[in-house]
Amino acid sequence: MELHRLTIQQLAGELAKGQLSSRQATEHLFQRIERHDPAIHGYLELHQDAALAQADRIDKRRSKGETLGPLAGVPLAIKDNICISHGRTTCASKILGNFQAPYEAHVVQALNAADAVILGKTNLDEFAMGASTENSGFGVTRNPWNLQTVPGGSSGGSAAVVAADLAYAALGSDTGGSIRQPAAFCSVVGLKPTYGRVSRYGLVAFGSSLDQIGPIAKTIPDLALLLNIIAGHDRRDSTSADLEVGDYLANLDKPVKPLRIGVAGEYFQEGLDKEIAQAVRQALDFYASLGAEIVDISMPLNKYALAVYYIVATAEASSNLARYDGVRYGYRDKDPKDYIDMYYTSRAHGFGAEVKRRIMLGTYTLSAGYYDAYYLKALKVRTLIRQDFDKAFEQVDCIAGPVTPTPPFRLGEKIDDPLTLYLSDVYTVMANLTGLPAISIPCGFSSAGLPIGLQLTTKAFSEELLLRIARMFEQATDYHLQKPKLQS
Amino acid sequence: MPAKIDPDQVRRIARLARINLTTDELEQFAGQLSDILNYIDQLSELNTEGVEPTTHPLKISNVFRQDQIGQSLSNEQALANAPRTHGDFFAVPKVLE
Numbered sequence: 116m117e118l119h120r121l122t123i124q125q126l127a128g129e130l131a132k133g134q135l136s137s138r139q140a141t142e143h144l145f146q147r148i149e150r151h152d153p154a155i156h157g158y159l160e161l162h163q164d165a166a167l168a169q170a171d172r173i174d175k176r177r178s179k180g181e182t183l184g185p186l187a188g189v190p191l192a193i194k195d196n197i198c199i200s201h202g203r204t205t206c207a208s209k210i211l212g213n214f215q216a217p218y219e220a221h222v223v224q225a226l227n228a229a230d231a232v233i234l235g236k237t238n239l240d241e242f243a244m245g246a247s248t249e250n251s252g253f254g255v256t257r258n259p260w261n262l263q264t265v266p267g268g269s270s271g272g273s274a275a276v277v278a279a280d281l282a283y284a285a286l287g288s289d290t291g292g293s294i295r296q297p298a299a300f301c302s303v304v305g306l307k308p309t310y311g312r313v314s315r316y317g318l319v320a321f322g323s324s325l326d327q328i329g330p331i332a333k334t335i336p337d338l339a340l341l342l343n344i345i346a347g348h349d350r351r352d353s354t355s356a357d358l359e360v361g362d363y364l365a366n367l368d369k370p371v372k373p374l375r376i377g378v379a380g381e382y383f384q385e386g387l388d389k390e391i392a393q394a395v396r397q398a399l400d401f402y403a404s405l406g407a408e409i410v411d412i413s414m415p416l417n418k419y420a421l422a423v424y425y426i427v428a429t430a431e432a433s434s435n436l437a438r439y440d441g442v443r444y445g446y447r448d449k450d451p452k453d454y455i456d457m458y459y460t461s462r463a464h465g466f467g468a469e470v471k472r473r474i475m476l477g478t479y480t481l482s483a484g485y486y487d488a489y490y491l492k493a494l495k496v497r498t499l500i501r502q503d504f505d506k507a508f509e510q511v512d513c514i515a516g517p518v519t520p521t522p523p524f525r526l527g528e529k530i531d532d533p534l535t536l537y538l539s540d541v542y543t544v545m546a547n548l549t550g551l552p553a554i555s556i557p558c559g560f561s562s563a564g565l566p567i568g569l570q571l572t573t574k575a576f577s578e579e580l581l582l583r584i585a586r587m588f589e590q591a592t593d594y595h596l597q598k599p600k601l602q603s
Numbered sequence: 604m605p606a607k608i609d610p611d612q613v614r615r616i617a618r619l620a621r622i623n624l625t626t627d628e629l630e631q632f633a634g635q636l637s638d639i640l641n642y643i644d645q646l647s648e649l650n651t652e653g654v655e656p657t658t659h660p661l662k663i664s665n666v667f668r669q670d671q672i673g674q675s676l677s678n679e680q681a682l683a684n685a686p687r688t689h690g691d692f693f694a695v696p697k698v699l700e
Contacts, residue, residue: 217680310660324659353666354659422643433620440621442693444684454698463623471622475613476636478620492646494656499649501657534638550660575661 118143119280120598123189123337126283130177130188137170137177137188141232144190148234148281151601156256157266157276159195160202161235166190169232184230185340191226192282194273195236196243197328198317199223206319207251208241210439210446210465220317221352222286222328222345229344234282237272241467242436243293243321245269246539249530250469257526258300259599260565264523267297267539273331274301279601284332284341288318290325291424292518292543295555298331299518299568302557302597304585305331306338309575310550311356313342314349322431323354325424325547334595335556335586339363342578361579370587371580376402377412377511382542388521394559394567395517398588402515405587412507412514416500417545423500424544425537426480426493432470433477439465472533497548504549508574513584517542518568522561542570552578556585557594607637 118140121129129135145163152158173188193199196206198216205211219227226233240250248256248271258266259279266275270287274297277285287294289307298305306329313328320326330341343364348357378399383392403409441447441461448460466474480489507514520541529536546553551572558569569588573581589595608616610629613636617624624632678691687694 214684217676217683311663350666350668354663356661356663416649419646419649422646425639426643426646437621441686442695443681445686447686451696454696457696458621459623462621466622468628471624471628472632472635474620474622475616475632476639479608479616479636479640482616482619488647489643491656492651494658495651495654496646496649497657498654499651501660533635534642537639548660 119147121283122334123186123283123332123340126189127185127187133177136174137232138167138174140188141166141170141190141234144234144281151279152281154257154262154602155259155275155279155281156254157237157272157279157281158192158235159205159207159238159253159272162202162233165201166232166234173230173232184228185344186226186229186231188230188232189283190232190234192234192237192273192276192285193223194239194270194285194287196239196288196319197222197286198319199233199236202236204236204319205253206242207239207253208466208470209252210461212252212446214444216317218317221314221349223317225345237270237276237285239272240269241470242319242432243269243288243290244432244469244473246292246296246536247524247529248272248297249526250467252467255526258523259601260302261523264525264565265300267300267523269293270331271297274298274303274305277301277303277331277333278599280598284330284337286328286345287331288326288328289547290322291428291547292540294329294331295518295543295553295568295570296539298555300523300566302566302594303331303333304335304338304557304595305329305555306342306578307546307553308342308346308578309356309552311354312552312576312578313345314347314352314355316349316351320435322428323435324431325428327547335582335589336364336367339367339582356576358576363579363582366579367583367586368590369583370405371512371583372406374402374407374513374584375410375511376407377410377507377514379412379414379417379514379516381414381417382516386520386538386541387517390561391517391519391522391567395515395569398558398569399515401588401591410511412510414503414507416496416503419496420500420545420548421537421541423493423496424540424548425476426489427497427548429473429477430481430490431477433474433481436470436474441465469533500545501549504545504551512573512580514572516570518555518570522563522565522567546572551575552581554581554585556588558588558592559594560597608640609633
């Protein structure tokens with residue numbers, strides 16, 4: 116198999132055998148990026164010198180027979196809202212266009228400790244606000260499966276570079292579906308871990324009660340391997356859970372038996388693309404053929420989740436993004452009239468349209484006279500949604516459904532209609548509102564040849580179970596092995 | 604519950620959010636935010652009397668630590684990204700005339 120097609124596990128095996136050096140693998144990917152990324156634009160910044168220096172260090176240590184980390188010499192990509200202490204961390208926003216993080220995110224430190232090689236930073240919707248990566252301040256990313264369609268978002272760059280074999284895996288962040296939706300659109304696997312499972316130290320904040328970092332990879336074992344490395348308690352993130360982390364690889368290939376999978380009729384109502392409904396039903400039939408019991412469950416509050424999400428996420432964003440004031444870091448407008456004008460003009464020219472829209476919405480729902488009707492109301496419905504899930508998990512081990520209501524849409528198709536674009540998140544926001552772990556795995560293709568994803572959700576902190584259930588499907592299907600045909 | 608907001612209300616919100624908007628943006632946001640708020644208004648169908656609000660998805664409580672001096676950024680690092688500095692300080696336009 117071609118070098119770039121390998122999974123992390125396969126590459127690590129080749130490197131360990133000494134058949135191949137990390138420098139060779141890293142150089143190979145940079146050549147491939149040079150050839151294919153101009154059309155895709157998954158990367159915002161490449162760290163070529165640092166990556167090759169790290170690859171050489173690993174190769175040298177390997178030749179001396181030193182014990183190396185589980186990702187020794189494996190080239191990966193990082194979403195550009197996660198801080199690395201060299202190069203820039205822009206969040207794809209002009210307001211952070213020249214920002215150089217003075218410290219490193221917990222997950223980056225963990226990857227470094229595992230001896231990984233970091234290729235560069237990937238594109239996203241500005242501040243992770245969007246579902247198409249069209250809201251980037253530095254140009255759109257295109258879907259490798261069809262360059263006229265979006266890769267999803269906000270981790271669209273991370274999903275696209277993994278799908279196009281321009282990185283062996285990547286990290287993303289997920290506030291309302293931003294790992295799972297692009298993973299589905301690009302036919303790769305993506306995991307949003309339980310809220311608190313992975314430290315967010317060094318992740319630029321968007322919605323603090325929703326944000327979670329997670330991996331995007333080619334296979335479930337690679338996801339499990341990455342989660343092994345990034346999961347765990349970190350006292351620098353006060354929401355990080357002080358719980359034992361298991362070995363997600365240990366029992367990964369052991370099928371889950373008995374297995375009860377819940378399916379909500381509400382997921383298959385109006386608005387869901389017919390081919391996606393069919394692919395998801397087929398996936399359920401497949402689980403049934405393996406002996407799983409498919410249980411009808413009811414999620415009556417499903418239709419309210421998106422409204423709750425857009426209140427909570429924008430309220431938190433309006434508060435979090437107040438820090439961009441042009442004083443301590445970030446863009447400051449030239450020659451403001453006075454101190455106050457500096458805020459108004461720097462934010463007016465530094466933020467893009469979607470970020471402004473969300474800050475405005477959040478400011479409105481938090482403002483005097485509207486707080487009770489919108490924000491407090493949303494927090495109460497959030498409790499009811501949580502109770503819906505608690506009830507469901509008394510009957511089932513796992514809840515299955517679509518990741519997205521439609522296949523990847525055309526670039527520009529929804530950009531002028533924010534509400535329509537928000538509806539892309541209709542199946543993914545529940546996991547963020549409830550904090551539950553959820554995964555997207557490839558489960559088919561539309562008649563136009565565009566990827567379709569299956570979403571699985573399990574109880575809080577049960578990623579081991581979730582990955583095993585996902586692995587059962589992956590082991591018996593070949594959707595994840597299909598690759599986009601790239602033009603050179 | 605007001606269903607729609609007009610450009611004047613958008614202007615007021617923009618002042619609270621410290622963002623200057625152009626006349627075009629005021630018009631555009633008035634329409635778009637009204638659409639979004641109309642959609643959100645469906646929450647009023649639900650009875651939430653007596654329901655506790657959820658601010659965090661999982662039960663977490665405050666994390667305390669000893670107030671000890673630890674490692675922090677140096678002055679130089681802290682100022683490195685500042686648009687303007689003056690000696691050891693962040694510099695801003697004059698606050699008082």
